[in-house]
Amino acid sequence: MTQTQAEAEVVLRLDRITKAFGPVRANDAISLSLRRGEVVALLGENGAGKTTLMNILFGHYVADQGSVEVFGQSLPPGAPRAALAAGVGMVHQHFTLAGNLTVLDNITLGTEGLWARGVGRSAAKAKVGTLSRDFGLAVDTEARVGRLSVGERQRVEILKALYRDARILILDEPTAVLTPQEAEALFATLRKATARGLSVIFISHKLHEVLAIADRCVVLRHGRVVGEVDTHGTDKAKLASLMVGGELSLPSAEVRAPGPVLMQFQGVSTPDRGAVPGLKGVTLELRAGQITGLAGVSGNGQAALADLIAGLALPASGHLMLRTKAVADWSPRKALSEGVGRIPEDRHHTGSIADFDLTENAVLEAYRTPRFSRRGWMDWRAARSFAEQIIAGYDVRCPGPDTRIRLLSGGNMQKLILGRAMAPGPEIILANQPVRGLDVGAIAYVQSQLIAARDRGAAVLLISEDLDEIMGLSDVLHVLSQGRLSPAFARGSISAAELGLWMAGQGFGDARHAA
Amino acid sequence: MSDIIDILISASFWAAVIRIASPLILATMGELICERAGVLNLGIEGIMVIGAFTGWMAVYQGMPLWGGVAVAMAAGMLFGLLHSTLTVPFGLSQHVVGLGVTLLATSTASFSYRLMLPEVTSPPKINPFPPLDLPILSDLPFLGEAIFSQTALTWAAFAVAGLVALVLYRTPLGLAVRAAGENPAAVEAQGLSVTGLRMGAVIVGSGLMAVGGAFLTLSAFSSFFFEMVNGRGWICVALVVFGAWKPGKAVLGAILFAAFDALQIRLQQTDLGALLPYQLFLAAPYVLSILALILMSRRAEVPAALMVPYNKGER
8 A cells, every 4th residue: 555655656745834924934845745546634733724725726825935846747826717628626625616506507607708609508417417326426416505504515525626626625524514424424425525636735624534544644733734643553642742842731620519400491482584493492401510411413403502591582382481480571691690601613703803902891791780880881891801810710812901802813713702791600501512613622621611610510512513522521522403402321331433423413203202 | 646657558658768867877887887796886977977978078179989989988998907906906995986986977077178268158969879660560550669778888888888797797707707896815726817917807887887887978969068977876786786696687677767767857847837836746756765775685695705805925
């Protein structure tokens, strides 16, 4: 295997690529080569420079220094068209699809001369049909992309690249949004592709996937290559320590006896929101001193459930109970005063105000309390010292409390939001995707804070798409699929594969019979 | 009631509807192209004024009528170039730039008019496009007067609408333009230039707006006066929404608005007109348009990237 690979032709060579954004060196003299039929994983924390490097390769950015060579030809900088023509196809982390157009339109976009007289739809359709059979990428070519699931959209993205006869496929965090089964199907497609001589660059920070699919792994840290390993001779721990530059202690959580029920859903249903299902008769208990995990792919009712807890919505039917009583006048303000701490799903949209400084963001939830305002006047001195406390206590790395929050990295922004939510000592904590998009160090920090909150007796609801996180942290866990909630599974009583089946909607029929 | 029916079955009413609709159709197609590519062009009102003025002035200076149309189109494209340079590569606010272009174009027209015709008290006239006399068709009873006695520029307006629909939906160029208004990143990732597509759309669209304005001086009336565009540009912006960004529906919307307008003028001369203040009639087409707009545009799919500037390589 290694023998043949060593002999295989080098299809792509990146030579000392350097790119700076302001004072930050996103890429610092990175060199990389890719051989025919090989999968190379590009591994690194957020901000390590993986996506920047690939955007340079594809021509979205122009490198300050260094060169890109594809099939022995050097590629002109800053020209996606040239990269496409040279056989490089890229599946972006945030899909580049037009939702209003059909699958076929998205695939053929830009493949014919703009002044060609018509779109050769039937020929295009036949080609897409052949490709989807050969690579196991089933899609309906006439469907509107806006109606497709995330997994299907990704297939469209891959077809887009294959349709242009890509020989090199770049996948930027392709599994971030997939169920384990969908990810497995993607891997099967990639194996078919490499068997046909395609080469793949696979960007990820999920170690087990890298080990499963890649032949070789290049590790980036702070814009530099810090290691290159053959995946057959390594394990997760080695890769993780390469990524963060030291041994990493992952938070461990010991099981404790849970306390009383602090919040309870009794047969709660909410209306559907367009294509996103509402809750369907959900019964759920959040107990003191317990982390309850909620697994599932986004868009299966998580938002509806989170909105109920946060006070943004009321159940259409069923009851939401706080301790032993049904909630009355439920609203975000009421939720806060009843001791609900919220870490919202989208820290940019609902968690913070980008152009407010850290002080203002720190008191967003508490500005009306006597601590920060009296007789309608803000006490900025108190607010500022509160922000300083959070910054010091939660290791928020920033120039100071007067910094606008948009200038912070995702991890530091999340730490401020975490500190804000934890400061009043909430009894119920809603942690909705608390570590999405964070790097390994920040993830460990946020998770250890959630465990600490549990240990002091808070009821924590952890909503996450990341199975490793859910399984590692939750004392009990449920799966949410199409608005339906699975029965509770105790820690360690269910495997990732079984969870995946529940996430895909299997098992619910049986559960209903059993109940 | 019988007044309304009498009006609706008269051939002259339908001839007026088509005549009133023509400039709206041209300018609406222009706006639709811009918006489909992702750029809201609020310069439309001013660009129609500049089209009306330059087209008329060119003919007054001795150019043939079609030469006037070409001059108007070129002038419109020039303002389109200004608009798109500011909004596309520089990514400035499309509202501010659009209103700025309208102010600039409107005042450029008045300024040039005063400069070129300093001594004139009543606007000089030109010979506008005559009604096309079509063999057989123009002699048909009713239809001959209602439909087949229009000017060449009216026929051109409807042809342009068909052409816009054809290009948008049946050619790779149209696909690329629509994609630029939906998700410019998708266009970029397929190796096409978002800047080129958007600027092109705004320039061509502005050219059509100007021809819409020129229709007023070269076909509907025979001279240029200030305030002659009179908010038609804003109506066209609404018609694009009314038509859910689809050319066919937008043409229907233009005809509907024109019908309201033609109807109210005629209603003013009936017994009803003696009874009610005439301002009510003048307002009627706008009120009805707003109602229709509310009904029609509820489920419309707005181009997802409309008014979102695209900056290549931005983090």
